[in-house]
Amino acid sequence: MNGRNIAVVYRKELTDSLRDRRTLISMIVVPIFLMPVLTIFVGVLSARVIGKAMLQVPSVMIVGAENSPRILSALRALPDVRIVPPSSDYAQQIVDKKIRAAVELPSDFDAMVARGETAPVRIDMYEGEINSGFGADKLQKFFRDFRDRAIRERLEARHLPENLAQPIVVEEKNVAPPEKVSGVVLGGLVPYFVIILALTGTMHPAMDLTVGEKERGTIETILCSPISRTSLVLGKFLMVLTASLSTAVLAIASMGLTLAAAGKMVGEVPQISSAGLQLNVSFRAVFWVFVMIVPLAVLFSAALLAISLFAKSFKEAQSYLSPLTVVVIAPAIVSVLPGVELNAGLSLIPILNTSLVSKEIVSGTYHWNYIALIFGSSCLYAAAALWVAIRLFQREDVLFRI
Amino acid sequence: MIVADNLGKEFRDKKRGVIHAVEKLSFRCAPGRIYGLLGANGAGKTTALRLLATILAPTAGTASVAGFDIRREPEKARQSLGFLSTATALYGRLTALEMVEYFGCLYGLDRPTARRRALALFERLGITGFRDRRCENLSTGMKQRVSIARTLVHDPPVMIFDEPTSGLDVIGARTIVAFIRECREGGKTVIFSTHVMSEAEKLCDTIGIIHDGRLLAEGSLPELRARFGHSDLEEIFIRVVG
Numbered sequence: 001m002n003g004r005n006i007a008v009v010y011r012k013e014l015t016d017s018l019r020d021r022r023t024l025i026s027m028i029v030v031p032i033f034l035m036p037v038l039t040i041f042v043g044v045l046s047a048r049v050i051g052k053a054m055l056q057v058p059s060v061m062i063v064g065a066e067n068s069p070r071i072l073s074a075l076r077a078l079p080d081v082r083i084v085p086p087s088s089d090y091a092q093q094i095v096d097k098k099i100r101a102a103v104e105l106p107s108d109f110d111a112m113v114a115r116g117e118t119a120p121v122r123i124d125m126y127e128g129e130i131n132s133g134f135g136a137d138k139l140q141k142f143f144r145d146f147r148d149r150a151i152r153e154r155l156e157a158r159h160l161p162e163n164l165a166q167p168i169v170v171e172e173k174n175v176a177p178p179e180k181v182s183g184v185v186l187g188g189l190v191p192y193f194v195i196i197l198a199l200t201g202t203m204h205p206a207m208d209l210t211v212g213e214k215e216r217g218t219i220e221t222i223l224c225s226p227i228s229r230t231s232l233v234l235g236k237f238l239m240v241l242t243a244s245l246s247t248a249v250l251a252i253a254s255m256g257l258t259l260a261a262a263g264k265m266v267g268e269v270p271q272i273s274s275a276g277l278q279l280n281v282s283f284r285a286v287f288w289v290f291v292m293i294v295p296l297a298v299l300f301s302a303a304l305l306a307i308s309l310f311a312k313s314f315k316e317a318q319s320y321l322s323p324l325t326v327v328v329i330a331p332a333i334v335s336v337l338p339g340v341e342l343n344a345g346l347s348l349i350p351i352l353n354t355s356l357v358s359k360e361i362v363s364g365t366y367h368w369n370y371i372a373l374i375f376g377s378s379c380l381y382a383a384a385a386l387w388v389a390i391r392l393f394q395r396e397d398v399l400f401r402i
Numbered sequence: 403m404i405v406a407d408n409l410g411k412e413f414r415d416k417k418r419g420v421i422h423a424v425e426k427l428s429f430r431c432a433p434g435r436i437y438g439l440l441g442a443n444g445a446g447k448t449t450a451l452r453l454l455a456t457i458l459a460p461t462a463g464t465a466s467v468a469g470f471d472i473r474r475e476p477e478k479a480r481q482s483l484g485f486l487s488t489a490t491a492l493y494g495r496l497t498a499l500e501m502v503e504y505f506g507c508l509y510g511l512d513r514p515t516a517r518r519r520a521l522a523l524f525e526r527l528g529i530t531g532f533r534d535r536r537c538e539n540l541s542t543g544m545k546q547r548v549s550i551a552r553t554l555v556h557d558p559p560v561m562i563f564d565e566p567t568s569g570l571d572v573i574g575a576r577t578i579v580a581f582i583r584e585c586r587e588g589g590k591t592v593i594f595s596t597h598v599m600s601e602a603e604k605l606c607d608t609i610g611i612i613h614d615g616r617l618l619a620e621g622s623l624p625e626l627r628a629r630f631g632h633s634d635l636e637e638i639f640i641r642v643v644g
Contacts, residue, residue: 012504
């Protein structure tokens, strides 16, 4: 092993890779633009869908209440709702999206309310369908107001105080700092994206520097030079690691800027900011997430280099690496699931551990014992993967497996 | 100087079992001489040369390249040789100058020296006009010249050519043949493998006929003609591998 030779190989591989369009796309373009594009795309799309649904006047059917002119006229007077004539196939009409919701009332609804009885009201809707939801919301609000008014009238008739039907008042107040609130929402999301991008940023360079050399016939050219195979693999490894880390750095930077911009926009909408959704991720958190990603990037770089070297062709390498993506994405997804908390056992599971600890860090929680354990174990896995890659570069049957 | 001493290489194949690609190969080639390994496709020529270039490790015997044992000092042996074959391609995204400079650095030269030597070779080989073009954009003939510059940048005492004219047109092949002669005139030890009889006749001081991994006959062209009673090398070859 020779530091100078490693540097010579690294410099060459860097120059070579920066001239490769596919490497540039996976290493620079994707991490920079993925998050903003996703945010803008999702934001614009949801704003359009919701806006369109809000502008629509939902068609609503009243079923029953034949002998209740008071409730019928009150419902017909509802603004922004179009009442359609009753029909027995109202459920099917909701499914077919001909009407958005229906309300079923007993025929003597007015009389039941007047007698002080409990009148049943059923609102039919298509759950998960936004227009149907808006229609049902309007009906629910109408009947909530109707119920409150009826309670007030009944209490007044008996000369009883208004608060008789309201023995307690429940109020919820959020005391968590803003980054904790956003951490719950974004904590899983940030490492999930960064880990996946650190992997995808590694894929093309790893294949290009190994099986790509086999395919292009340059492997024999480099092997007849006096450089040791250990120096050669380390030079290549450093290049792949550079690709992985730069992808992670660019992804983190891009996400930070996107979230800051999104946070500013959210802050301008009082209903949302008052709900406590602040999109704050501190610089300290970003730094520590990056530190935790480093050994994972080493693991990815070494593992992908070894797997790609083993392949005979680019196509074969791709068929090995594609399932690996699922293997990497699965623990990252598990970490996003609610209720999955960091513990000593999970700290030893590669990828999942980094994902979980990053989630904690983003939400402002620093469990230093877990951070040390995860960093240490990740370094160990990374060293093992690098050792395998170095060993594979010594094997003739792998190098000349063509 | 190259000395091969009972050199052997076995491969293990799941279907075919143990394959003896090279067996008990012994020969020597002195500086200023060309040794030609003549054999059909699959005779073991490429494996033998890869063993000498330490790209593959021998499973039996050994060899020395410029006094360095290929088992004990493979890196020094590689440092002393230039290896050229049609399989030794160029890095397409590097320019001709970057390519040769890179290999100069790998052979231990500092960057300014590697550049100086590359530029001198480019003048000699007529590469200067396209030195800053990427290798992927060069013609086959241009690539061949850059490959020659790559093998010479560290001025090695030993040159190994593995079927260097395979797949080249007449002009490309002539460039290579002229270059091999130049190496001999420059006092380098040259090992050259081919299955083209006319090339072996034109170039080699000593011819070794290899078949199924074994060296079956060896000698200068007049010696082989006298031993087998035929003037045509092709006839001699057929009689030997018979």
